[in-house]
Amino acid sequence: MFEYEILATQGRARAGVFHTPHGDLQTPLFAPVGTQAAVKAVTPAQLAELGATLVLSNTYHLYLRPGDDLVAEMGGLHEFMGWRQPVLTDSGGFQVFSLSDTRQVDEDGVTFRSHIDGSTHRFTPERSIAIQENLGADIIMAFDECADPYERAYIEQAMERTHRWAERSLAAHKRPDQALFGIVQGGVFPDLREASAEFIASLGFPGHAIGGLSVGETKDEMHAMLDIVTAILPEDKPRYLMGVGTPEDLINGVARGVDIFDCVLPTRLARHHAVFSPEGRLNLMNAKFARDQRPIDEACACYTCRTFTRAYLRHLIVAKEFLAGTLLSIHNLHALISMVKDIRKAIIEGREWGMEQWGMVAGQG
Amino acid sequence: MFEYEILATQGRARAGVFHTPHGDLQTPLFAPVGTQAAVKAVTPAQLAELGATLVLSNTYHLYLRPGDDLVAEMGGLHEFMGWRQPVLTDSGGFQVFSLSDTRQVDEDGVTFRSHIDGSTHRFTPERSIAIQENLGADIIMAFDECADPYERAYIEQAMERTHRWAERSLAAHKRPDQALFGIVQGGVFPDLREASAEFIASLGFPGHAIGGLSVGETKDEMHAMLDIVTAILPEDKPRYLMGVGTPEDLINGVARGVDIFDCVLPTRLARHHAVFSPEGRLNLMNAKFARDQRPIDEACACYTCRTFTRAYLRHLIVAKEFLAGTLLSIHNLHALISMVKDIRKAIIEGREWGMEQWGMVAGQG
Numbered sequence: 001m002f003e004y005e006i007l008a009t010q011g012r013a014r015a016g017v018f019h020t021p022h023g024d025l026q027t028p029l030f031a032p033v034g035t036q037a038a039v040k041a042v043t044p045a046q047l048a049e050l051g052a053t054l055v056l057s058n059t060y061h062l063y064l065r066p067g068d069d070l071v072a073e074m075g076g077l078h079e080f081m082g083w084r085q086p087v088l089t090d091s092g093g094f095q096v097f098s099l100s101d102t103r104q105v106d107e108d109g110v111t112f113r114s115h116i117d118g119s120t121h122r123f124t125p126e127r128s129i130a131i132q133e134n135l136g137a138d139i140i141m142a143f144d145e146c147a148d149p150y151e152r153a154y155i156e157q158a159m160e161r162t163h164r165w166a167e168r169s170l171a172a173h174k175r176p177d178q179a180l181f182g183i184v185q186g187g188v189f190p191d192l193r194e195a196s197a198e199f200i201a202s203l204g205f206p207g208h209a210i211g212g213l214s215v216g217e218t219k220d221e222m223h224a225m226l227d228i229v230t231a232i233l234p235e236d237k238p239r240y241l242m243g244v245g246t247p248e249d250l251i252n253g254v255a256r257g258v259d260i261f262d263c264v265l266p267t268r269l270a271r272h273h274a275v276f277s278p279e280g281r282l283n284l285m286n287a288k289f290a291r292d293q294r295p296i297d298e299a300c301a302c303y304t305c306r307t308f309t310r311a312y313l314r315h316l317i318v319a320k321e322f323l324a325g326t327l328l329s330i331h332n333l334h335a336l337i338s339m340v341k342d343i344r345k346a347i348i349e350g351r352e353w354g355m356e357q358w359g360m361v362a363g364q365g
Numbered sequence: 366m367f368e369y370e371i372l373a374t375q376g377r378a379r380a381g382v383f384h385t386p387h388g389d390l391q392t393p394l395f396a397p398v399g400t401q402a403a404v405k406a407v408t409p410a411q412l413a414e415l416g417a418t419l420v421l422s423n424t425y426h427l428y429l430r431p432g433d434d435l436v437a438e439m440g441g442l443h444e445f446m447g448w449r450q451p452v453l454t455d456s457g458g459f460q461v462f463s464l465s466d467t468r469q470v471d472e473d474g475v476t477f478r479s480h481i482d483g484s485t486h487r488f489t490p491e492r493s494i495a496i497q498e499n500l501g502a503d504i505i506m507a508f509d510e511c512a513d514p515y516e517r518a519y520i521e522q523a524m525e526r527t528h529r530w531a532e533r534s535l536a537a538h539k540r541p542d543q544a545l546f547g548i549v550q551g552g553v554f555p556d557l558r559e560a561s562a563e564f565i566a567s568l569g570f571p572g573h574a575i576g577g578l579s580v581g582e583t584k585d586e587m588h589a590m591l592d593i594v595t596a597i598l599p600e601d602k603p604r605y606l607m608g609v610g611t612p613e614d615l616i617n618g619v620a621r622g623v624d625i626f627d628c629v630l631p632t633r634l635a636r637h638h639a640v641f642s643p644e645g646r647l648n649l650m651n652a653k654f655a656r657d658q659r660p661i662d663e664a665c666a667c668y669t670c671r672t673f674t675r676a677y678l679r680h681l682i683v684a685k686e687f688l689a690g691t692l693l694s695i696h697n698l699h700a701l702i703s704m705v706k707d708i709r710k711a712i713i714e715g716r717e718w719g720m721e722q723w724g725m726v727a728g729q730g
Contacts (some may be wrong), residue, residue: 036684037677043691045668046408066655066680073656082672185665214372290431291438305411307447311439312402315431322687326408 002179002206004238004259008348012230012257015347018207018238019136021177022078022085023053026257028240028344030250030336031056032267036065037081040267042333044082050302050334051341054139055158056088056262057081059131060095064114064121068134076136090242090261091141091183092127093167094211098146105145107161117163120268120299125168133175139207139240142169142182146212149187149221159185159192163199170203181207181240184229197232208233209240214249223252230257244288247276251354254343261340265333271325273317276335284328289314302334303327367544367571369603369624373511373713377595383572383603386542387443387451387502388418389575392603392624393709395615395701396421396453397632401430402446405632406690407698409447410477415667415699416706419504420628421453422446423461424496429479429486433499439604439674440597441501453627455607456493456506456534459576463511470510472526474683497543504544504572504605505536512699514552514586524557526552528564531624535568546605549594553586562597573598575606575623579614588617595622612641612704616719626705631697638682638688641700647675649693654679 004027006016018025031054032039032047039047047055056164057077062068074080093110095143096103109124128143143165147158168184171323172179178188182205186192200208210229228240233239234287241253250261269275273285277295282289282296292310303329304313316324346353367394371381384392396419397404397412399616404412404420407531412420422442427433441446442452458475461468465477474489484713493508510532512523531547538545547570551557578587591606599603605625606618615626634640640661647654648662657675668679669692681689711718 036680036686037683038684038686038688041687041691043411043668043688044672063685066676070656070676070680074658074674080674080677084678277544293439298728303408307409307679309439309445311431311435312445312447315401315435315445316403319403319426319430321401321403322690323408324407325687326406326691336539 001177002212004029004207004236008350008361010347010350012256013236013256013343013347014259015135015211015344016238016259020084020179020239022138024085025054025086026341026344028254028340029149030210030340031260031261031262032333033057033264034081035264036061037071037077039333040271041259041322042267042327042329043152046303046326046330047306047333048085050330051337052085052333054086054088054260055083055354056090057135057137058095059089059092059128059135060099062135063131064116065091066196068131072134072136078136079233086139087133088139088240089132089137089141091143092123092131093128093141093144094146094243096123105161109143109222110145125165126172129169129172129180133173133178136175137178139179139181140173141209142166142180142185142205144185144211146185147187147217149212149215149217152187152192155187155189157194159187159196165198166200166203166241170205179206181205181209182243183209183211184233185212186225187212188217188225189243190224191229194232195230197229201233202258205237207238207240209242209364211242213241214244219248219252222249223256226258247336250336250340254340266336267329268333273324273328275328275331284310284314285317296331297335300331300334304329304331310315331350370602371600373715375712375715375718376535376552376620377562378619378708378712379600379622379624380601380709381624383624385451385544385712387449387503390419390451390625391706391709393619393705394625395419395705396625396627397625397702398422398629399446399448399507399727400629401426402436402442404698405636406687407632407694410689411446411668411695412698413450415695417450417609417698419451419453419625420448420501420504421455421540423456423460424457424618426498427500428457428496429481433496437499437501443501451504452502453504453605454497454500454502454506456508457488457507458506459495459608461488461635462612470526472529474508477512490530491537494537494545495583496538496682498538502543504546505538505633506574507531507547509548509550509576509579512551512552514534514577514580514582517552517554520550520552520554521557523649524552524561528561528605531565531568534691543649544571545573546570548574548607549598549640550602551590552577553582553590555589558590558593558595562594566598570602572603572605576607579607579609584613584617587614588621590619590622591623610702616707616708619705631701632694635693635697638689640693640696649675649679651679661696663697665696667696667704669696721725
């Protein structure tokens with residue numbers, strides 16, 4: 001279990017298979033986000049049809065609602081949300097630091113207030129692991145602190161605490177059917193990222209995550225940090241770039257040796273009427289699509305593109321039909337998932353691939 | 366085309382087949398409503414999977430948005446909304462009288478204001494038919510006036526006007542690939558219903574609709590009107606009871622010789638978290654379902670019941686996930702469609718059937 005096999009490489013890009021209790025994950029891959037144990041407006045059957053294999057869900061949200069004990073009682077996340085393929089949960093760290101009203105960090109953990117009702121809660125590495133064991137995902141995360149990437153003094157402190165929390169997360173974790181990943185932090189500072197990657201890699205996790213990116217830094221900074229970190233992390237373990245991202249980010253990430261990505265972008269864009277297309281990112285509410293008989297993308301194999309015109313999708317948006325959110329989400333998720341699958345195929349077949357080939361969805365930062 | 370074959374009868378109930386350009390309709394049947402060329406929160410693929418065969422859409426809404434000329438330019442409703450099975454449009458009459466801000470009826474037609482932007486529009490029988498020819502449904506409706514069922518003096522006047530409009534609708538209709546149904550009106554008055562059924566039946570429509578019911582009258586009044594009307598309408602043409610309704614109404618309607626039903630109830634209930642179940646109508650937001658591991662209905666074959674627990678559906682509702690609307694709509698539509706299919710089977714196989722057998726969804730008036 002949790003073996004990672006590399007099938008082919010091309011430069012630093014890798015194509016592999018990660019074995020989990022709920023099936024093999026073909027990497028690289030893009031994972032849709034089901035924040036509250038549901039990918040917004042898309043059913044598990046639709047997710048499977050559009051090619052999703054791994055779904056992420058958020059520990060912070062599920063802990064607050066409906067509660068991890070309830071999810072455990074219902075048989076765990078897979079059973080609860082009707083998704084029989086692999087699931088990944090984050091540690092709750094990122095949301096505690098980005099969503100909760102107020103928070104207080106100490107060496108032992110974080111005390112925070114719920115964004116739902118203001119009630120007070122406390123996460124420690126041990127608590128985060130216990131919650132994630134209740135949720136029952138295949139891949140879970142060490143508890144970490146995601147700090148402002150530019151505040152060097154603070155980020156150094158936070159990184160060191162994250163390292164101690166990584167050791168405590170590892171010690172607390174019991175379930176053999178879950179792979180616990182360690183998280184590399186260090187903001188935008190090369191020496192900190194290097195130190196963090198060295199330390200986290202030394203702990204023997206079955207996989208590694210790269211956190212604290214796509215949180216305000218420039219693309220060049222992101223790429224520089226990825227270059228440093230992936231050069232250090234062991235080749236024989238999967239690498240997960242958290243919360244990233246755009247088509248361009250995926251291409252750049254795979255090229256730098258990242259295997260797993262997740263992001264709310266495709267479903268969030270869909271709810272704002274925006275879609276990935278060969279012409280770049282389009283907002284389908286625009287009046288110019290009122291009589292456009294083309295699908296979003298002639299070459300796309302998703303249900304939405306096989307069935308509906310831009311004119312119809314625009315009508316749904318203007319008429320405020322929720323179905324628009326579903327159909328646009330299906331297309332956007334399919335676009336990213338199939339782009340990464342196509343890259344995987346190119347790596348395995350030893351074909352050239354790069355930004356220009358995925359112009360349809362790239363260049364949309 | 367538009368032949369109606371009766372395969373079996375049981376008392377006044379009939380099981381038949383109605384041939385349309387987009388396939389055969391097995392009657393009796395329940396049709397989901399796609400007001401704005403979309404069944405709310407449900408894709409055409411999901412509709413087909415849950416067993417829908419006929420979908421209704423509203424002329425009034427589509428005329429205002431996106432416009433019937435646009436729908437025609439896009440290849441008609443089937444093409445536009447991605448539904449390849451039969452479609453039915455109403456005449457716009459009911460919505461003009463129930464939704465528009467103000468309206469003025471005269472012998473020639475109705476002038477009304479859009480509920481969207483207050484703009485002024487005019488429907489006549491000729492205009493309604495022209496719009497419905499643009500929309501391109503398989504089954505279309507004569508233009509009628511649906512008046513308050515208890516105001517005898519007015520309803521008599523409105524009924525007579527509806528009769529003259531039926532003749533004008535028939536004269537205006539050109540497309541041979543559309544079946545134009547006449548509509549019987551007459552409120553809750555036996556003599557008016559009799560006169561209306563006699564007159565409409567005399568015009569030679571390929572099918573007949575019964576309008577102006579389920580608009581405030583009692584169940585006994587509805588049944589009495591159905592008894593009168595179905596005794597007069599020709600046996601060899603399909604009968605469509607407009608905008609009805611509840612599980613109980615469907616059972617009572619089929620027993621009185623009705624073949625086609627439509628209603629927004631299943632999707633509207635779903636958006637208010639209510640579902641049909643063996644225990645009667647349930648509101649899944651109720652805290653008592655928080656840890657209920659059963660599906661909505663153990664015996665139900667729909668995707669929702671095959672995949673999700675009440676606990677999960679309640680979580681989606683409490684967490685305000687739109688997916689709840691989709692999953693509850695799938696169940697409610699499946700419940701009514703499959704109930705009517707089961708009754709059809711019983712009629713064909715000569716088995717007894719009645720209210721008690723469909724307790725699961727009936728008794729929920």
